[in-house]
Amino acid sequence: MQHFDVLIVGGGQGGAYAAIQLRQQGFAGTVAIVGRENELPYERPPLSKEYMLGDKDWERLLIRPAAFWHDKAIALLLGLEVTAVDPAARHVTMRDGSCLGYGKLIWATGGQPRRLTCLGAHMEGVHVVRTRGDADAILGQLSGVSRAVIVGGGYIGLEAAAALRKLGKEVTLLEALPRVLARVAGEYVSSFYEAEHCAHGVDLRTSTALRSIEGKERVSGVRLEDGSLIECQMVIVGIGIIPSVEPLLAAGIQGGNGVEVDAFCRTSDDLIYAIGDCAAQANHFAGGAVLRVESVQNANDQAACAVKAIVGEPQAYSATPWFWSNQYDLKLQTVGISSGYDAAILRGDRASRSFSVIYLKAGRLIAIDAINATRDYVQARQLIEKGAMIAPEDLADTSRPLKDLPRL
Amino acid sequence: MTTIVFFEPDGTRREVAANPGESAMEVAVRHGVEGVDADCGGVCACATCHGHIDAAFFDRLPTVNDTEDAMLELVEDQRASNSRLLCQIKVGPELDGIVIKLPGVRR
Numbered sequence: 001m002q003h004f005d006v007l008i009v010g011g012g013q014g015g016a017y018a019a020i021q022l023r024q025q026g027f028a029g030t031v032a033i034v035g036r037e038n039e040l041p042y043e044r045p046p047l048s049k050e051y052m053l054g055d056k057d058w059e060r061l062l063i064r065p066a067a068f069w070h071d072k073a074i075a076l077l078l079g080l081e082v083t084a085v086d087p088a089a090r091h092v093t094m095r096d097g098s099c100l101g102y103g104k105l106i107w108a109t110g111g112q113p114r115r116l117t118c119l120g121a122h123m124e125g126v127h128v129v130r131t132r133g134d135a136d137a138i139l140g141q142l143s144g145v146s147r148a149v150i151v152g153g154g155y156i157g158l159e160a161a162a163a164l165r166k167l168g169k170e171v172t173l174l175e176a177l178p179r180v181l182a183r184v185a186g187e188y189v190s191s192f193y194e195a196e197h198c199a200h201g202v203d204l205r206t207s208t209a210l211r212s213i214e215g216k217e218r219v220s221g222v223r224l225e226d227g228s229l230i231e232c233q234m235v236i237v238g239i240g241i242i243p244s245v246e247p248l249l250a251a252g253i254q255g256g257n258g259v260e261v262d263a264f265c266r267t268s269d270d271l272i273y274a275i276g277d278c279a280a281q282a283n284h285f286a287g288g289a290v291l292r293v294e295s296v297q298n299a300n301d302q303a304a305c306a307v308k309a310i311v312g313e314p315q316a317y318s319a320t321p322w323f324w325s326n327q328y329d330l331k332l333q334t335v336g337i338s339s340g341y342d343a344a345i346l347r348g349d350r351a352s353r354s355f356s357v358i359y360l361k362a363g364r365l366i367a368i369d370a371i372n373a374t375r376d377y378v379q380a381r382q383l384i385e386k387g388a389m390i391a392p393e394d395l396a397d398t399s400r401p402l403k404d405l406p407r408l
Numbered sequence: 409m410t411t412i413v414f415f416e417p418d419g420t421r422r423e424v425a426a427n428p429g430e431s432a433m434e435v436a437v438r439h440g441v442e443g444v445d446a447d448c449g450g451v452c453a454c455a456t457c458h459g460h461i462d463a464a465f466f467d468r469l470p471t472v473n474d475t476e477d478a479m480l481e482l483v484e485d486q487r488a489s490n491s492r493l494l495c496q497i498k499v500g501p502e503l504d505g506i507v508i509k510l511p512g513v514r515r
Binding site for chain 2: 024043045046060061063064065067068071072296297300301304319322324326331333374375377378379381
């Protein structure tokens with residue numbers, strides 16, 4: 001059985017960055033990444049944006065070129081899925097029955113897109129956006145599509161809607177909740193994006209539930225709960241992910257919605273770390289609540305955190321959450337975690353398409369959504385890190401930069 | 409062919425070739441140059457591709473736009489008058505031989 005001093009399961013952002021960091025921190029032992037996809041590690045965010053639009057070709061999505069992994073002696077074991085973990089024997093088992101031994105294990109498997117469960121959910125023409133394969137399947141069928149129905153008004157759904165509109169497709173977007181981005185942003189931001197997508201020609205329907213996917217061999221339409229039919233040739237489902245942690249949970253590692261990790265990204269087994277979308281950790285920026293953060297930032301910073309612990313320089317995770325989403329000519333940048341806010345301050349004029357929404361909890365800044373307002377994004381970051389208190393009327397005053405506002 | 413000379417955070421000199429249309433960030437990543445993380449993939453959203461541009465070339469670069477100028481505030485303690493985010497620098501033949509010092513990304 002092959003053995004690696006550090007075995008990384010998952011070849012996405014977190015797994016790749018963990019390997020990069022191990023070498024950057026001078027780790028001299030053997031390192032391997034086991035990846036389910038048969039691809040060099042690549043950036044996922046462009047799949048619903050630049051890659052879907054054809055603005056960025058595949059090579060430019062690679063996190064590092066092929067030669068890098070070779071030069072750094074990082075073994076890439078691709079096209080393999082780990083199905084079981086044996087913490088006592090310190091090895092993992094692949095679907096084909098082969099095993100790999102480990103000294104330390106970094107679990108960085110991310111998640112699987114949540115699928116619809118309605119009638120017709122698995123019909124040809126129903127897509128998700130998580131992997132290169134998913135995006136290529138969409139691109140390969142686009143020429144035969146005049147209307148696409150997007151299910152889910154989160155970032156993935158909205159970005160896909162923007163891309164498809166730009167490609168000249170008719171788009172209907174269905175959101176079951178009363179507003180888009182309901183899970184991640186406040187109402188100012190939701191209503192702004194709803195208006196923008198409508199202005200760009202998206203048929204956007206909130207509080208709208210889907211009953212079934214219609215079609216014979218492939219999708220021909222979507223039936224709504226009210227019985228009406230939307231004809232379409234493609235359905236893209238963006239309703240979140242399910243963290244890929246079954247093998248760990250089956251091995252007795254603690255978790256549920258994700259695998260639980262401590263401040264050093266360690267699971268309930270001292271030799272097993274977990275990072276990225278699949279890791280549930282108490283987050284300082286959410287008042288200490290245990291949550292999974294699905295972002296490039298979190299994948300990279302948790303990777304760096306786990307690596308520091310592995311090389312014997314542990315530092316508790318304290319990274320500031322940040323995120324971006326580009327749609328049309330709108331650049332949304334977020335710092336912090338807004339859930340649980342008790343006041344949202346609008347800074348700037350939405351009609352100008354450059355404004356921010358600042359979220360407060362008990363008077364303290366906890367998050368910002370900045371739309372075409374990078375200066376606010378940058379300056380709010382320090383204020384959020386410090387939990388600054390600033391009067392709402394000052395926050396709304398765009399004549400003064402955020403960093404110059406008086407603290408309470 | 410356009411050549412870029414990077415100085416990695418530990419002082420290592422890396423002379424590498426750029427492909428047409430690439431940004432200085434993409435060149436660094438493609439050659440595995442240390443000191444450029446490029447978290448956001450080049451959409452000016454993370455400031456992890458910060459570099460100091462040699463004076464002889466700095467003035468030849470297109471000016472810093474508002475977004476980049478704002479993002480540079482994130483690396484204020486490493487910022488100098490010749491600071492740029494490398495994802496915003498398209499490398500054409502006019503920049504052949506450009507020298508870029510990388511202060512390194514802190515996490």
